[in-house]
Amino acid sequence: GAGVSQSPRYKVAKRGQDVALRCDPISGHVSLFWYQQALGQGPEFLTYFQNEAQLDKSGLPSDRFFAERPEGSVSTLKIQRTQQEDSAVYLCASSFNGRGGRNQPQHFGDGTRLSIL
């Protein structure tokens, strides 16, 4: 498709399990972002990639969170030893990284709703 695709759309896991969330950005988009969105709140920045390079991971809440984008396209957000407070919607966004850097229109996926029991 032409948009950002995320999978799975819904994920239910037991506390302590590891989960992996996938993001397929728009083809040719250099920049990729991950966000965490709690119910009724705006998205909170997690991490940013430019091609395969993770340039900013300052928003990752703990070392249980890990993101990668090994070939500069598809990205995976992994959460190890999940906890109930990890329950949220995880959004991925991509943008064509022109000379304006990160200040380009971002195209969001519909997110993965993660529920930790």
Place this chain on the structure above:
Amino acid sequence: KNQVEQSPQSLIILEGKNCTLQCNYTVSPFSNLRWYKQDTGRGPVSLTIMTFSENTKSNGRYTATLDADTKQSSLHITASQLSDSASYICVVSAYNNDMRFGAGTRLTVKP
């Protein structure tokens, strides 16, 4: 304290009416401000992007204004439709590429 504050938190209006959503920010140095519409269960979709030199921008029935001096922005929706029911999120970017999201205004348009 969040550097982007939106008001009201929620709003209910009748179909066909106009409304205005507010966004105040302290992000500095300012680079740009965007308004997004987020339908329930979907990702945000960009409505407008404004830089320092722009004080108004329209996208159909949506008109955004920006006062960089007072660090305020508004999103005006004209002749609301049921499909306008969504959350509207204000996002402010700084020149260091730091982006700050507001918590959003939840708009409900009733018939």
